[in-house]
Amino acid sequence: xATVKLIEYAQASPEVRAVYDxxxxxxxxxxxxxxxxxxxxxxxxxxxxxxxxxSVMAPGALDPLTKEMVYxxxxxxxxxxxxxxxxxxxxxxxxxxxxxxxxxxxxxxxANETNRLADGYQVEIxxxxxxxx
Amino acid sequence: xATVKLIEYAQASPEVRAVYDxxxxxxxxxxxxxxxxxxxxxxxxxxxxxxxxxSVMAPGALDPLTKEMVYxxxxxxxxxxxxxxxxxxxxxxxxxxxxxxxxxxxxxxxANETNRLADGYQVEIxxxxxxxx
Amino acid sequence: xATVKLIEYAQASPEVRAVYDxxxxxxxxxxxxxxxxxxxxxxxxxxxxxxxxxSVMAPGALDPLTKEMVYxxxxxxxxxxxxxxxxxxxxxxxxxxxxxxxxxxxxxxxANETNRLADGYQVEIxxxxxxxx
Amino acid sequence: xATVKLIEYAQASPEVRAVYDxxxxxxxxxxxxxxxxxxxxxxxxxxxxxxxxxSVMAPGALDPLTKEMVYxxxxxxxxxxxxxxxxxxxxxxxxxxxxxxxxxxxxxxxANETNRLADGYQVEIxxxxxxxx
Amino acid sequence: xATVKLIEYAQASPEVRAVYDxxxxxxxxxxxxxxxxxxxxxxxxxxxxxxxxxSVMAPGALDPLTKEMVYxxxxxxxxxxxxxxxxxxxxxxxxxxxxxxxxxxxxxxxANETNRLADGYQVEIxxxxxxxx
Amino acid sequence: xATVKLIEYAQASPEVRAVYDxxxxxxxxxxxxxxxxxxxxxxxxxxxxxxxxxSVMAPGALDPLTKEMVYxxxxxxxxxxxxxxxxxxxxxxxxxxxxxxxxxxxxxxxANETNRLADGYQVEIxxxxxxxx
Numbered sequence: 001x002a003t004v005k006l007i008e009y010a011q012a013s014p015e016v017r018a019v020y021d022x023x024x025x026x027x028x029x030x031x032x033x034x035x036x037x038x039x040x041x042x043x044x045x046x047x048x049x050x051x052x053x054x055s056v057m058a059p060g061a062l063d064p065l066t067k068e069m070v071y072x073x074x075x076x077x078x079x080x081x082x083x084x085x086x087x088x089x090x091x092x093x094x095x096x097x098x099x100x101x102x103x104x105x106x107x108x109x110x111a112n113e114t115n116r117l118a119d120g121y122q123v124e125i126x127x128x129x130x131x132x133x
Numbered sequence: 134x135a136t137v138k139l140i141e142y143a144q145a146s147p148e149v150r151a152v153y154d155x156x157x158x159x160x161x162x163x164x165x166x167x168x169x170x171x172x173x174x175x176x177x178x179x180x181x182x183x184x185x186x187x188s189v190m191a192p193g194a195l196d197p198l199t200k201e202m203v204y205x206x207x208x209x210x211x212x213x214x215x216x217x218x219x220x221x222x223x224x225x226x227x228x229x230x231x232x233x234x235x236x237x238x239x240x241x242x243x244a245n246e247t248n249r250l251a252d253g254y255q256v257e258i259x260x261x262x263x264x265x266x
Numbered sequence: 267x268a269t270v271k272l273i274e275y276a277q278a279s280p281e282v283r284a285v286y287d288x289x290x291x292x293x294x295x296x297x298x299x300x301x302x303x304x305x306x307x308x309x310x311x312x313x314x315x316x317x318x319x320x321s322v323m324a325p326g327a328l329d330p331l332t333k334e335m336v337y338x339x340x341x342x343x344x345x346x347x348x349x350x351x352x353x354x355x356x357x358x359x360x361x362x363x364x365x366x367x368x369x370x371x372x373x374x375x376x377a378n379e380t381n382r383l384a385d386g387y388q389v390e391i392x393x394x395x396x397x398x399x
Numbered sequence: 400x401a402t403v404k405l406i407e408y409a410q411a412s413p414e415v416r417a418v419y420d421x422x423x424x425x426x427x428x429x430x431x432x433x434x435x436x437x438x439x440x441x442x443x444x445x446x447x448x449x450x451x452x453x454s455v456m457a458p459g460a461l462d463p464l465t466k467e468m469v470y471x472x473x474x475x476x477x478x479x480x481x482x483x484x485x486x487x488x489x490x491x492x493x494x495x496x497x498x499x500x501x502x503x504x505x506x507x508x509x510a511n512e513t514n515r516l517a518d519g520y521q522v523e524i525x526x527x528x529x530x531x532x
Numbered sequence: 533x534a535t536v537k538l539i540e541y542a543q544a545s546p547e548v549r550a551v552y553d554x555x556x557x558x559x560x561x562x563x564x565x566x567x568x569x570x571x572x573x574x575x576x577x578x579x580x581x582x583x584x585x586x587s588v589m590a591p592g593a594l595d596p597l598t599k600e601m602v603y604x605x606x607x608x609x610x611x612x613x614x615x616x617x618x619x620x621x622x623x624x625x626x627x628x629x630x631x632x633x634x635x636x637x638x639x640x641x642x643a644n645e646t647n648r649l650a651d652g653y654q655v656e657i658x659x660x661x662x663x664x665x
Numbered sequence: 666x667a668t669v670k671l672i673e674y675a676q677a678s679p680e681v682r683a684v685y686d687x688x689x690x691x692x693x694x695x696x697x698x699x700x701x702x703x704x705x706x707x708x709x710x711x712x713x714x715x716x717x718x719x720s721v722m723a724p725g726a727l728d729p730l731t732k733e734m735v736y737x738x739x740x741x742x743x744x745x746x747x748x749x750x751x752x753x754x755x756x757x758x759x760x761x762x763x764x765x766x767x768x769x770x771x772x773x774x775x776a777n778e779t780n781r782l783a784d785g786y787q788v789e790i791x792x793x794x795x796x797x798x
Contacts, residue, residue, distance in 0.1 A: 001529050003255050003354040004364065033261070035247070038254040042368025044454070045375070049247065052447055056239045061232035066199055067240050070206045074244035076785030077210045079345050079611050082251040083244070084787055085262040088535040098536065099194035102574025105785045106189045107200050109577070111207035111216070113778035114168070114182065118215040120741030120770045121171040122136050122749055128166070129218040130400050134662050136753040137763065175767025177587065178774070185580055209386030212478050212744050217388055221402040231403065235441025238386045242448070246379035253342030253371045255350055263533050267795050269521050269620040270630065299527070301513070304520040308634025310720065311641070315513065318713055322505045327498035332465055333506050336472045340510035343476045345611050348517040349510070351528040365460035372455045373466050377473035377482070380434070380448065384481040387437040388402050394432070395484040396666050475652030478744050483654055487668040497669065501707025504652045508710070512645035519608030519637045521616055535787050565793070567779070570786040581779065588771045593764035598731055599772050602738045606776035609742045614783040615776070617794040631726035638721045639732050643739035643748070646700070646714065650747035653703040654668050660698070661750040 007040035016040045019050050026054060035082065065094040073108045140173035149173045152183050159187060168215065198227040206241045273306035282306045285316050292320060301348065331360040339374045406439035415439045418449050425453060434481065464493040472507045539572035548572045551582050558586060567614065597626040605640045672705035681705045684715050691719060700747065730759040738773045 009020055009032065019040075020032050039046040057067050068091035075083035088101070096104075142153055142165060152173075153165050172179040190200050201224035208216035221234070229237075275286055275298065285306075286298050305312040323333050334357035341349035354367070362370075408419055408431065418439075419431050438445040456466050467490035474482035487500070495503075541552055541564065551572075552564050571578040589599050600623035607615035620633070628636075674685055674697065684705075685697050704711040722732050733756035740748035753766070761769075 001255070002257060003253075003351065003530055004367065005530070031261075033259045034256045035251055038256045039250065041254075041364060042372065045250075045368055045372045048372075048451055048454070049250070049375070052451065053243060053247070055443065055447070056236075056243045060236050061230060062202075062236045062240075066202070067236070069195075069199070070203060070237060070240045071244045072785075073203045073206050074210050074241055075248055076781050077207050078245065078248045079780075079784040080248035080252055081784075081787065082256050082258055083248050084785060085258045085535065087244075089262045097194060098573060101536065102577055103189075103193050103195045103200070104203060105782055106574065106577045106580075107195075107203045108207055108785055109581075109778040109782045110186060110189045111204045111220075112211065112781045113774040114186070115208055115211045115213035115216050115744075116741050116777045117172065117178075117182070117770055117774045118168055119213055119744040119746075120136075120737075120749060120773055121174075122134070122746065123167045123171045123215050124135060125215055125218045126166045128164075129222045131402055131404070136663055136750065137766065138663070174763055175771065178767055178771045181584055181587070181771075182774070185584065188576065188580070205386075209382050212381075212385040214385075214388065217386060218402065231440055234403065235444055238383055239441065239444045239447075241386055242379040242383045242444070245382045246375040248345075249342050249378045250371055250375045252345040252347075253338075253350060253374055255347065264535055264537070267521070268523060269519075269617065269796055270633065271796070297527075299525045300522045301517055304522045305516065307520075307630060308638065311516075311634055311638045314638075314717055314720070315516070315641070318717065319509060319513070321709065321713070322502075322509045326502050327496060328468075328502045328506075332468070333502070335461075335465070336469060336503060336506045337510045339469045339472050340476050340507055341514055343473050344511065344514045346514035346518055348522050348524055349514050351524045353510075355528045363460060369455075369459050369461045369466070370469060373461075373469045374473055376452060376455045377470045377486075378477065380452070381474055381477045381479035381482050383438065383444075383448070384434055385479055386402075387440075388400070389433045389437045389481050390401060391481055391484045392432045394430075395488045397668055397670070471652075475648050478647075478651040480651075480654065483652060484668065497706055500669065501710055504649055505707065505710045505713075507652055508645040508649045508714070511648045512641040514611075515608050515644045516637055516641045518611040518613075519604075519616060519640055521613065533787070534789060535785075563793075565791045566788045567783055570788045571782065573786075577782075581782070585775060585779070588768075588775045592768050593762060594734075594768045594772075598734070599768070601727075601731070602735060602769060602772045603776045605735045605738050606742050606773055607780055609739050610777065610780045612780035612784055614788050614790055615780050617790045619776075621794045629726060635721075635725050635727045635732070636735060639727075639735045640739055642718060642721045643736045643752075644743065646718070647740055647743045647745035647748050649704065649710075649714070650700055651745055652668075653706075654666070655699045655703045655747050656667060657747055657750045658698045660696075661754040 002034070002038045004038055004041035006034060006037035008037065012040060013043065015043050016046060019043075019046050022054075023050060033086065035086065065091065065096060068094050069096060069100070069104050073104060076105070076108050077112060135167065135171045137171055137174035139167060139170035141170065145173060146176065148176050149179060152176075152179050155187075156183060166219065168219065198224065198229060201227050202229060202233070202237050206237060209238070209241050210245060268300070268304045270304055270307035272300060272303035274303065278306060279309065281309050282312060285309075285312050288320075289316060299352065301352065331357065331362060334360050335362060335366070335370050339370060342371070342374050343378060401433070401437045403437055403440035405433060405436035407436065411439060412442065414442050415445060418442075418445050421453075422449060432485065434485065464490065464495060467493050468495060468499070468503050472503060475504070475507050476511060534566065534570045536570055536573035538566060538569035540569065544572060545575065547575050548578060551575075551578050554586075555582060565618065567618065597623065597628060600626050601628060601632070601636050605636060608637070608640050609644060667699065667703045669703055669706035671699060671702035673702065677705060678708065680708050681711060684708075684711050687719075688715060698751065700751065730756065730761060733759050734761060734765070734769050738769060741770070741773050742777060
């Protein structure tokens with residue numbers, strides 16, 4: 001159970017409803033998921049988080065599916081259950097197939113393994129990896 | 134300084150050299166970076182890690198650039214300096230532009246923020262995110 | 267279900283009971299929560315952990331509410347469900363309001379975001395941040 | 400060395416300069432630290448991150464010193480060197496004494512220890528910690 | 533609920549069944565646990581992960597019980613519920629007593645505490661800890 | 666550079682010297698490493714941390730070498746450079762060979778990989794792993 005009361009649309013203040021309306025319009029959905037209902041316990045965090053998320057996840061130099069898969073990779077690495085569930089669902093909606101999910105998780109697993117090997121052996125960064133302007 | 138002696142090609146056993154040769158041939162490079170020289174202190178780990186990495190990072194349902202960016206996202210999330218440096222370099226080699234790196238880091242930052250908000254408020258997973266067969 | 271048998275007061279050894287009694291007296295409560303019942307499976311860990319916690323969380327240069335909020339910030343960052351639930355409850359008991367929790371989580375979210383941006387871009391520490399005696 | 404070119408004020412675009420000017424005016428300082436110079440490689444991330452940080456860290460239900468100490472606690476937990484250095488400096492500027500830093504780190508250490516004990520024994524959350532409306 | 537369909541033996545392809553058969557033969561068990569059934573959604577990951585695990589966990593310079601306890605220490609540190617449950621069970625099967633588990637968790641807790649103290653104070657590595665060939 | 670002034674023996678208070686003396690006597694060494702010199706900036710943390718470490722790392726149901734290797738496994742997983750360097754040195758002093766270090770790191774890498782696969786696929790814990798009294 002969340003540590004704050006979830007704010008339902010019916011009880012929401014106009015400020016919160018405006019964000020909820022924008023979430024539903026942007027995503028073409030007709031219900032708000034629990035994450036936003038929890039953030040609504042602190043309206044400035046709700047508004048800022050939604051606005052940042054909306055612009056960060058919009059199509060740009062990277063397409064929305066790639067962004068969703070990166071989001072999922074980070075969420076799995078952090079062991080965040082809520083985010084793993086919601087971004088797996090979002091990525092599937094954007095077109096992620098089982099084969100893509102399988103390869104994504106294989107990369108996530110491998111990166112987590114080699115990150116700890118590099119840290120565990122305290123390997124020094126090679127000259128060739130340094131940025132050159 | 135690494136906690137194990139780095140194994141240079143000249144001093145390497147035939148088993149280690151075979152892996153080094155395959156790394157250089159596969160990646161079309163003519164030198165081995167420190168990560169592999171450290172793993173070579175334990176030849177079975179060197180061989181297994183290289184073979185897994187080689188097949189995980191090969192083109193498949195996801196293209197190599199996407200895989201490199203996911204690897205970088207995980208490495209930044211784990212705060213692994215070596216891996217962040219090496220996979221930023223690899224992703225650039227595969228075509229990652231500054232604009233793509235900027236968007237990638239924005240997604241990584243955002244995911245790390247919302248992962249902790251979801252965990253911090255202990256938000257329950259919505260029914261609609263559960264897998265349906 | 268915990269991976270060890272929880273030790274109830276009725277079955278506890280005198281050594282464990284002494285710690286339980288001190289926890290209840292110090293906190294002015296009349297029941298022991300599951301964390302301590304699990305640690306009691308290894309009495310030296312129970313005793314050491316309680317004694318350290320008791321002195322670390324006592325009022326000092328920082329007040330108990332600030333300490334509870336820091337504890338919650340760390341627990342949310344680590345994604346520890348048990349600790350997030352128990353320290354949210356403790357902080358509320360010490361006077362944390364919904365507005366304070368909202369701002370606390372906003373700082374936690376922001377810190378997690380910028381930590382990964384600083385790591386992801388491998389930003390070098392500025393001279394001005396170094397300690398000067 | 401950062402993986403992107405740091406953007407100095409002299410070379411910055413008007414959009415980036417506007418953010419730099421606001422950072423210096425808000426903080427009453429006359430130089431920009433490396434974190435922002437790295438974010439400036441992607442101007443939308445620079446602007447969004449600064450604007451969020453500015454409002455999240457402003458005085459509110461929590462005072463700025465408490466917020467800086469929470470930021471430091473998260474940065475130490477994540478092992479982010481840059482953020483630990485910069486937020487230790489900021490917290491000292493806001494009035495954190497050696498005694499306060501000592502107690503802060505003691506809480507951070509303790510929370511990290513008990514987080515892993517609770518996770519390691521898979522302790523179930525007690526009924527009494529659950530939110531009641 | 534897992535984000536992929538678990539593959540039961542009866543529905544498994546010959547490739548997946550071959551891995552399942554080897555898992556059951558190697559471990560002298562007659563059922564497959566959920567982890568492998570989830571990995572089977574991507575057969576190359578199933579095969580590679582099992583083969584690596586099988587050789588990494590085999591007796592060598594370290595005995596299987598020590599390896600299981602190290603696995604558990606990492607899983608508790610990462611807060612992975614599934615892995616903590618399964619490796620606590622495996623370690624007990626290999627002979628881990630309650631006293632050993634108690635001492636293991638005490639070391640895990642202590643290491644997590646001092647890791648963050650060393651990072652939080654940014655302690656520099658002493659010369660005497662550097663490798664000497 | 667550490668964020669606090671390191672306390673050298675010559676400048677230390679009697680309380681701090683007593684801890685330093687016990688560290689040197691217990692470990693049969695004649696110098697204090699930087700970690701303790703940093704903790705000495707807050708004497709109660711120095712004393713508590715040393716006393717806990719001394720009893721946690723003493724021989725018991727687990728031998729000191731196993732404890733040092735578990736400590737190293739956690740430190741590598743957390744990416745703590747200082748702790749990785751110091752506990753690699755301590756483990757070698759206790760008899761860890763290159764072959765043992767190689768196997769240890771292989772287990773650490775593997776555990777970090779499978780932790781994230783289990784979390785990424787949200788695998789449910791099997792009945793058979795649950796504790797039975």
